[in-house]
Amino acid sequence: MGGRVWFTGLAVAGLMMGADVTSPPSVTFSKDVLPILQRNCQECHRPNNIAPMSFLSYESTRPWAKAMKAAVLSRKMPPWFADSQYGHFSNDRSLRQSDIDTIVKWADSGAPQGDPKDAPPPLQWPPNGWTTKPDLVLNGMPYTVPPQPKNNVIEWMTLVTPTGFTKDTWVTSVEIKPSELGVTHHICISFVPHRPNARYNTLLWVDKQRDEEGVEVAPAERKFARPTADGKGIEVARRERNNSPRPGSGTGSALN
Numbered sequence: 001m002g003g004r005v006w007f008t009g010l011a012v013a014g015l016m017m018g019a020d021v022t023s024p025p026s027v028t029f030s031k032d033v034l035p036i037l038q039r040n041c042q043e044c045h046r047p048n049n050i051a052p053m054s055f056l057s058y059e060s061t062r063p064w065a066k067a068m069k070a071a072v073l074s075r076k077m078p079p080w081f082a083d084s085q086y087g088h089f090s091n092d093r094s095l096r097q098s099d100i101d102t103i104v105k106w107a108d109s110g111a112p113q114g115d116p117k118d119a120p121p122p123l124q125w126p127p128n129g130w131t132t133k134p135d136l137v138l139n140g141m142p143y144t145v146p147p148q149p150k151n152n153v154i155e156w157m158t159l160v161t162p163t164g165f166t167k168d169t170w171v172t173s174v175e176i177k178p179s180e181l182g183v184t185h186h187i188c189i190s191f192v193p194h195r196p197n198a199r200y201n202t203l204l205w206v207d208k209q210r211d212e213e214g215v216e217v218a219p220a221e222r223k224f225a226r227p228t229a230d231g232k233g234i235e236v237a238r239r240e241r242n243n244s245p246r247p248g249s250g251t252g253s254a255l256n
């Protein structure tokens, strides 16, 4: 009997030593990284979407581990350009510091998969590249993107698409889905009430004056109204607005 008691004691001591020397639980793809990717990255990083590679599976994500570390540390990814000093946006995409730390630790420790059983169930994305489940789909107009536009600038085009609504309708969300995400830079949308002279379903080229390098040159006489409290607005020349346009960016065009 005495021998048995001694043996048990040894086993317990051994276990405790084991616990002492074990390194902190390692960060794995299945348990720690995938939930972050589901929340913050897969919206774009999945097949048929805007980002060039998919982060749905371990196999497709693993080669990007080092690049992911660099992209989240520099906050290049997820893309989020709003300046936080102007308040908080409910759809702020920025990662929490703890998520950044997790991705960094994972990349630094050889980007292990871990046990696939630890993985959360895959997210169910609506088919055909939508992020929302649209009740109504309005089709735009086809446009052929030139392979080498002058100065690498393609001018703005406006398109007015009739909604078809026949009565006041509460729209809870709008999603724009270009068919060719690889050549889409950005799109601005606004709601315009029906006007008798509206030209629907016609791509209208917005003509701009540009210099040799493609930088927009605003005619000196062009005036814009800056809103004022009395609602009358003050006229300002475009150059005073301090938002000089950059090639290809279309900055300021939303004013037209």
Ligand code: HEC
Binding pocket: 036, 037, 040, 041, 042, 043, 044, 045, 050, 051, 052, 064, 067, 068, 069, 071, 072, 076, 077, 078, 079, 093, 095
């Ligand atoms: C809103 C869409 C969007 C989201 C959300 C997003 N990405 Fe990206 N990501 C892109 C696009 C688009 C590119 C390609 C950029 C390019 O070609 O310049 C890209 C490129 C990358 C690259 C390639 C290297 C680089 O720096 O360009 C890495 C790595 C990356 N993303 C990681 C992530 C991670 C990690 C997340 C989530 C924490 C994330 N992205 C979330 C759109 C997104």
